[in-house]
Amino acid sequence: MTSSIGDSIHLSLFGESHGPAIGVVIDGLAAGIPLDLDQLQAQMEKRRAKGRLSTARQEGDQVEIQSGFFQGHTTGSPLCLLIRNQQQHSRDYEATKTLLRPSHADFTAFEKYGGFQDYRGGGHFSGRITAPLVAAGAVMLQILAAKGIRVGTHIARCAGVDDRPFPSGEPQLTQAIAALDQAPFPVLDREQGDAMAAAIEAARLEGDSVGGVLETAVTGLPTGVGEPFFHSVESVLASLLFSVPAVKGVEFGLGFAMSDLRGSQANDPFQMDGGRIRTATNHNGGINGGITNGMPLLVRTAVKPTPSIYKPQQTVDYARRENATLVIQGRHDPAIIHRARVVVDSVVAFGLCDLCCRRFGTLWQLEGFPRAFDRGPDLGV
């Protein structure tokens, strides 16, 4: 398998940037989940390129459900979500198809697929393939929300500018997550966000690009989710996060900074908190031994600067085996960090749903949703 993942819930991703359509098959959903399709489409909007900070390629990204959905609910059969490609400018790629774009997958795709890959727009390696990930994630986020589990991501750092950190109190954190959900540029501190936007714009004007760090919090998770060793929460989420193009680092809780502390500083002391066992600090990011401890889950994701820049770059012509200079054409983002946050939310939500189903069974998916009695007494179910 390559573009397939998951145990209890299984994703099979397909599509290329300039092919007819992209999409995902989600296998393992319970029957009876009342999907909110408007909310699903709203998630797609968050990923879409908009404004000066983004590429000029504008796709509608309308999700068409092909199967697994009937009378407003999931059917229990595989849910196929399809998104048609519309705005391809394939000719942009013809002239330079053997000029390897640095930090892109052009070279490795040639080596792996021998020239048979769809090279247009990066093919299956395109960031565009994150659109079906977001569609799948929208389903997962609805499942989690029904249980009071909230996932939110802010731009913790971009182009050298830091956002304010997440609040440490859980109610405040949940509130911050709700606010981020509506924000077009997801930061906690509006002024810092403006400084980031200015830095992105400066890079754009120079034909350059910037990266950043996304920080994700999850509140409301039950304890006991995740498995020791290979299916630890960290293993599962990191595996998914590193599948997102441009991600080069993942850390949980204090992460790399934790390795500089002493045990007496790093350990999270347990304490009684109104009948609940909680930790006084949360340096471990809500995970001990690979398993959720009921504290907010915290994970940070490093996103490298967009590889597509307009500055001339030294490279190689793969066919001629000669050094060459590349000037990238096409429409490209000076930053993807603000668009990537919904992708990060999506894969985190998927990983957590998969792990929760493993622990609590497929029928856990239905918890928190109102049972549907509106389908007529003749069904009696």
Add this chain to the structure above:
Amino acid sequence: MTSSIGDSIHLSLFGESHGPAIGVVIDGLAAGIPLDLDQLQAQMEKRRAKGRLSTARQEGDQVEIQSGFFQGHTTGSPLCLLIRNQQQHSRDYEATKTLLRPSHADFTAFEKYGGFQDYRGGGHFSGRITAPLVAAGAVMLQILAAKGIRVGTHIARCAGVDDRPFPSGEPQLTQAIAALDQAPFPVLDREQGDAMAAAIEAARLEGDSVGGVLETAVTGLPTGVGEPFFHSVESVLASLLFSVPAVKGVEFGLGFAMSDLRGSQANDPFQMDGGRIRTATNHNGGINGGITNGMPLLVRTAVKPTPSIYKPQQTVDYARRENATLVIQGRHDPAIIHRARVVVDSVVAFGLCDLCCRRFGTLWQLEGFPRAFDRGPDLGV
């Protein structure tokens, strides 16, 4: 599945710190690999606790092969490697079994397993369970070495002290890896290593512990290994690295630092290098689009300080639901970073073998080994 992993090669890990034995079943090995059992045992030695920097618990860690090995070669059937536990001091854990050790898996194990977990020494969550991982890794490292693929790890940082970075030239890097293999305390700069050891000793005297960062390099990898999205090299290796107890962060190439660069700084320009296509820099750590590009693979792993410290800690008695003070008994390491490096080498080697088999097939495992003609002409094979 919980403690099982792998596609082409499959690991099934078992055992608890104070049970009869720990071990691993490796399914998917080709027949005819001439395993060097001395080398395997030498790897076990590297993981073993030794000297003042480590716990006083001394285990022989003799690997007993139960199956899959016959007349000096793998048989193609599952290889079961068993290690008996010998030095358990189980009574150390009786008195405090409901006192949750901070930053350990005690609380999450109670929540997940309802008190049925083997609480002695951390049970299945114990760092001791990395011993079979090292045994499996020793097999993988031999398979990789036969193809000229070398894996090595140094302590890049410990207790605030930095080691010298890996050399950037590939021949020098391969040489550095070879030197690390023999080093009892794996650093590139001996003086910095002494400073780290001094800092660990200082922590030990205070009943405290330290963490650090491991940096791993792999040379000799072919191009085209890894799959887009969910089985990218980064996804597979991160998933394995985060399954190692105490790991809280993983980054490839420049990692988090890359997110502060502009695209024009971060991109690795391609250039012809004597007929081969290589990159001038290696900020992406040998991976583009989740697939190896033939440059050295570079990954850094953050290890948190050992949670077991001798200082009194605030915690909770799980049974009485009361705040309590914990003073940990038993034998514990003030640092595990120097022992963890062989675990990191092992899981990286496993992940790469699994991905190479996926790409090149199971019989790839046999490449580079001398064919065995010494079993008699009567077999004729």
Add this chain to the structure above:
Amino acid sequence: MTSSIGDSIHLSLFGESHGPAIGVVIDGLAAGIPLDLDQLQAQMEKRRAKGRLSTARQEGDQVEIQSGFFQGHTTGSPLCLLIRNQQQHSRDYEATKTLLRPSHADFTAFEKYGGFQDYRGGGHFSGRITAPLVAAGAVMLQILAAKGIRVGTHIARCAGVDDRPFPSGEPQLTQAIAALDQAPFPVLDREQGDAMAAAIEAARLEGDSVGGVLETAVTGLPTGVGEPFFHSVESVLASLLFSVPAVKGVEFGLGFAMSDLRGSQANDPFQMDGGRIRTATNHNGGINGGITNGMPLLVRTAVKPTPSIYKPQQTVDYARRENATLVIQGRHDPAIIHRARVVVDSVVAFGLCDLCCRRFGTLWQLEGFPRAFDRGPDLGV
């Protein structure tokens, strides 16, 4: 996972009888396979209902490739094959939706999915979902054919009428497979086929249905394919064959009849045959210890009579919990055995491709295909 299968090559099936579309994602194909789309569509034709022996529902079953195919070859990315539903008469099912059709999945779907299943036309349980299986199988059959591996199925028995058995000689068998490929009603003995058709017609006139036994042969398989125990050739193929609706029995070689023989009668003696080791008889159907021995693979599949009959049937109204009489409306086949053969060919081909890839690696898929040099010297590949 539910509707997903495969290790080296992975299928994810989706769709419901009366939804917008049905299809399959095939993940794990090598890049560079020159798919013959006409042949693919010809396979779809074989599965389609035609003539008096079949349902009056007529679907075009045009396969639309959404991804993974570019310039006449597979790209190495997931291949998504989509088939739009066109001829749904959904109203046929409204009146009787809570009347459980005997031997169908109506009752079990209600119990499992709580009424949220798409009940129209059997939903995901419909025989219609075998159409994407056939599309996937067409790809697999092309991969096998390039290596000289041929798969063919005849109706060994239908409505009490037996076809002539497969010839035992391998060249004759390969010839018989080629003849079957073109036959609209796949039998070896034309007269026996006519007798079967007459029996089907007789059942149709009585509003009844018939079943039968399909026998499949595969020639040209290499030795050593399949794994001991859980991924034996028999395990993998049986698992796939039993996933085809209406299949109730699977046997390899002599199968059930073998259990009546003595060892001295049943054993297949080995003998030298012009430098090759072969067996004098083939009672084991080409498989020893779960692994191919180079002899033709033989498997027989029992297909129950189509459950949809026009005779009134006693049943239960699921909603009212009352006994009831059901008179099935809609368009139904008096026999599916002649349409099922291409489904059987397809899943057998998929299982063998998956096992061969596991043994020989993904790049095995390209063996036997002409390398494509027609994409221009500028690519140089």
Add this chain to the structure above:
Amino acid sequence: MTSSIGDSIHLSLFGESHGPAIGVVIDGLAAGIPLDLDQLQAQMEKRRAKGRLSTARQEGDQVEIQSGFFQGHTTGSPLCLLIRNQQQHSRDYEATKTLLRPSHADFTAFEKYGGFQDYRGGGHFSGRITAPLVAAGAVMLQILAAKGIRVGTHIARCAGVDDRPFPSGEPQLTQAIAALDQAPFPVLDREQGDAMAAAIEAARLEGDSVGGVLETAVTGLPTGVGEPFFHSVESVLASLLFSVPAVKGVEFGLGFAMSDLRGSQANDPFQMDGGRIRTATNHNGGINGGITNGMPLLVRTAVKPTPSIYKPQQTVDYARRENATLVIQGRHDPAIIHRARVVVDSVVAFGLCDLCCRRFGTLWQLEGFPRAFDRGPDLGV
């Protein structure tokens, strides 16, 4: 993977007939299952060779638990069950190691493993490897029994002699299963059993062997277990049954006989039965659309005659590539059908547990067991 299977519960089988030990790792068990080790050992006894009808090789088959079990309960970590080999007569195999035993895996093992396989006693292909399957099955049968789910197998046919069929009433069937559990030679009709035993003895005296058909019934299964298509109950159970050495056919309900009926004869009419929906007949063997319908599950398994016979056999010397005559030495069974029944019970139980966990979650395993309060109030759990 080769000798690994399962989704929610995962088995990893290891061992060779003449190696140090054989065993299995079971990953995915819930914590807190009070395993009855005497019952587990009693299952091992049923598989052991005894009396004139069986081989003279006598193994104690004592199961040693290496991990995953503590204070009388499963811990939730992988359960490793180990059985030491003791009675190997490895010299029996030296002289004839390149003489291929007909209908055994000798030839295919040579072709697949190139002579590196452990050829002694069939190595990993030996029927002896079913011992850990039985150990794993004993755990599964205890889990099922706690929910009132009973699994039982009788010899439906052996050496041409038929046993009485299973009773059709469910209470009578459950009673028959209970009686079979205690029977040394598992038949429903004692006289028919005597006739079978006489036929086996007759074959033994001639140095020959016999096969047979096992019929398995399961009562007490909930509805809704199993998944459409690739993880149908039939697919999962057939895959497991065909992994048992010597199995050549599997059929559910009426199986092959069903293909001779008309739809009006074969369909199982639904009817109300005291508030429950049941079928009047059970031709489908308790499965519709791959999913349990609450009726008894019925499956029949064809076992070929033991390939090891004492009569001289024509064969080939693999090394010399010459025709040869083989006279098998060693200790062999004239029939294995009576020993195979507990293997069949075991794999059926495993498959059903795995499917039930997929549907109801891992914690389903604990249903029906008394909660353990005997571990002291200090744990409070």
